[in-house]
Amino acid sequence: MSPAVVVGGGPAGAATALLLARAGHPVVLFERHARATDKICGEFLSGEACRHLAALGVDLGALGGERIHALRLVRDGRKVETDLPFPAFGLSRRVLDEALLARAAAAGATLRRGEAILRAAPQAGTAIALTGTDGKTTCRTGALFLATGKHDLRGMRRPLPGHPDDLVGFKLHYRLAPAQRQALRRHVEVILFREGYAGLQPVEADRANLCLLVRRGWLTRAGGTWDALLPALRHASRHLDARLDGAVPLFEPPLTICRVPYGYLHAPSAADPAALWRLGDQAAVIPSFTGDGMAIALHSAALAARMFLAGQAAAAYHRQLRADLAMPVGRAMALYCLGRGRTGQSAIMLAASLFPSVLRRAAALTRVPEEATVRLLPQSS
Numbered sequence: 421m422s423p424a425v426v427v428g429g430g431p432a433g434a435a436t437a438l439l440l441a442r443a444g445h446p447v448v449l450f451e452r453h454a455r456a457t458d459k460i461c462g463e464f465l466s467g468e469a470c471r472h473l474a475a476l477g478v479d480l481g482a483l484g485g486e487r488i489h490a491l492r493l494v495r496d497g498r499k500v501e502t503d504l505p506f507p508a509f510g511l512s513r514r515v516l517d518e519a520l521l522a523r524a525a526a527a528g529a530t531l532r533r534g535e536a537i538l539r540a541a542p543q544a545g546t547a548i549a550l551t552g553t554d555g556k557t558t559c560r561t562g563a564l565f566l567a568t569g570k571h572d573l574r575g576m577r578r579p580l581p582g583h584p585d586d587l588v589g590f591k592l593h594y595r596l597a598p599a600q601r602q603a604l605r606r607h608v609e610v611i612l613f614r615e616g617y618a619g620l621q622p623v624e625a626d627r628a629n630l631c632l633l634v635r636r637g638w639l640t641r642a643g644g645t646w647d648a649l650l651p652a653l654r655h656a657s658r659h660l661d662a663r664l665d666g667a668v669p670l671f672e673p674p675l676t677i678c679r680v681p682y683g684y685l686h687a688p689s690a691a692d693p694a695a696l697w698r699l700g701d702q703a704a705v706i707p708s709f710t711g712d713g714m715a716i717a718l719h720s721a722a723l724a725a726r727m728f729l730a731g732q733a734a735a736a737y738h739r740q741l742r743a744d745l746a747m748p749v750g751r752a753m754a755l756y757c758l759g760r761g762r763t764g765q766s767a768i769m770l771a772a773s774l775f776p777s778v779l780r781r782a783a784a785l786t787r788v789p790e791e792a793t794v795r796l797l798p799q800s801s
């Protein structure tokens with residue numbers, strides 16, 4: 421049996437390597453980072469993500485994950501709060517990704533850490549050749565699981581339609597002042613402000629993760645620096661200002677991201693190489709405010725591993741994944757577009773204040789559908 425190759429050791433790639441190795445299939449995973457690293461993410465693990473992780477043997481509580489029970493939406497000093505319709509956790513990507521990679525290695529996957537793949541090229545027949553950063557062919561495979569997240573591999577770029585949004589994202593961990601830490605406990609907060617929003621929630625070891633997205637204009641007006649942008653954002657949101665009063669940043673500078681292709685959903689085409697399986701953000705990108713990107717990454721891993729091991733074609737997998745994700749991604753995009761302007765934000769806030777259950781409903785409607793999860797994790801039914 422020739423080894424399957426996974427490129428990328430985030431949730432999608434690590435989970436796929438773990439599932440293939442667990443089934444006794446040889447698998448090699450390339451991850452460009454040699455060691456654990458922080459990654460830009462809100463670090464909110466939704467109900468489906470938690471279920472997939474439990475099935476993979478990852479104990480979020482034992483890793484120090486913080487239980488999240490409620491969602492708090494904040495804008496202009498007004499707050500609306502509701503219980504989440506599912507159990508959730510806050511855990512840093514530094515810890516989560518390493519836990520998954522360690523489990524994949526323990527199951528028998530070969531990890532090649534610190535090795536980036538530069539390019540992939542279809543060969544005669546169905547094989548794909550991978551080239552490392554030294555320009556030499558690293559390996560050839562009949563099954564390439566592409567899990568490089570937002571980074572496209574040369575030769576295998578996603579066919580992204582149009583121009584991505586002009587949002588710029590920042591992520592930073594803080595040690596909050598004790599009263600603020602207590603006020604945030606068990607909550608994920610979504611703080612809306614003009615042309616952007618912030619997500620704030622506890623993660624392990626008494627840390628709080630701040631992940632925010634703003635239109636590029638914010639950054640331009642702040643002279644392009646975080647040091648000027650943060651005070652401007654704190655000025656725009658009294659709630660954010662209060663939360664960060666006395667807080668200590670735990671690493672600097674913040675991680676940044678831009679040009680995220682929200683709404684992307686891979687449409688299989690006859691031109692796709694037969695040996696290529698796109699996973700996670702390489703297959704679908706749901707708006708970040710849903711906190712469901714990791715659930716989608718884990719769902720794609722479970723589906724791809726199952727269909728590959730059953731001898732099914734990559735094209736059938738891509739069709740099934742698209743069918744599973746079309747509704748949550750479509751609904752999340754509709755909400756995302758509504759929340760972009762002040763009027764839309766006001767409407768969301770008003771609806772949530774009058775009927776807090778609207779927030780629970782919105783959270784439920786932007787998840788991977790229950791029936792699709794149950795197909796992969798029957799014990800969860």
Ligand SMILES: Cc1cc2nc3c(=O)[nH]c(=O)nc-3n(C[C@H](O)[C@H](O)[C@H](O)COP(=O)(O)OP(=O)(O)OC[C@H]3O[C@@H](n4cnc5c(N)ncnc54)[C@H](O)[C@@H]3O)c2cc1C
Nearest residue numbers: 428430431432452462463464536537569700701711713714
């Ligand atoms: C601002 C923001 C906030 C978010 N918040 C949340 C949230 O709270 N909850 C949630 O569930 N989702 C969230 N998401 C989405 C989530 O982060 C992604 O959907 C998820 O990380 C996708 O997992 P992945 O495994 O596909 O890719 P990634 O997690 O991006 O992993 C890709 C891996 O591939 C490696 N890699 C890349 N290129 C190469 C290469 N050429 N060779 C070798 N290795 C390579 C990288 O080092 C990385 O380890 C957020 C996204 C953004 C942008």
